[in-house]
């Protein structure tokens with residue numbers, strides 16, 4: 001591949017990412033507009049016209065909104081429907097795989113993982129815990145800068161099935177807040193600690209605008225089985241749509257860091273597109 005071809009590919013990919021973001025923004029805006037047309041009383045100052053006017057509001061009409069007190073939030077994301085099971089894999093994306101790293105960020109390991117992903121120009125998902133994110137905000141900012149997706153993995157990594165609904169809400173909400181502050185956007189994905197989901201988790205996640213994502217292949221790296229064992233699990237489990245679970249915190253993650261350096265080029269050489277899911281794909 002020539003340098004120009006590489007550049008074209010990079011730009012295309014960057015455009016795709018930007019297009020994805022724009023699409024989400026457009027969906028949010030459509031929701032806002034629907035709310036305006038549906039709920040707002042017709043004000044005398046507004047021109048007497050159909051919904052088309054609302055799709056392209058005149059500046060003067062738009063400026064009236066904050067004064068009325070009816071103004072919806074600027075970015076009202078579409079709320080996902082409540083699932084009964086988490087998503088386990090990606091669908092319809094060809095030879096794509098998703099790498100996910102849970103429990104961080106941890107300044108001892110996460111930067112190494114980010115370095116490797118950057119070296120191969122690959123994007124991944126980080127399901128962060130709020131209490132870790134609050135202490136390592138600069139790592140969330142780096143994830144944002146480098147195009148990675150940050151998901152919600154609760155504040156303190158509890159077993160949600162043993163918590164009250166109020167506690168689950170607090171675990172999720174606080175984490176959404178710190179992610180939005182440090183990463184720059186609220187999370188649209190969440191993952192229950194230990195993969196232990198319940199109805200409240202699905203309902204609250206949907207209320208907070210997040211889709212539940214589990215995984216297809218568990219590297220079991222938390223048990224420190226050895227770098228080769230982790231690499232073997234990823235390479236043997238590789239298939240289109242597979243979501244891989246690893247950890248960048250929660251203990252000594254040296255093996256997870258080393259394994260990524262080994263299996264990532266393997267996956268790419270095998271023709272896999274290592275990527276992150278779109279917000280709504282299922």
Ligand SMILES: [Zn+2]
Nearest residue numbers: 102103193194
């Ligand atoms: Zn976890």
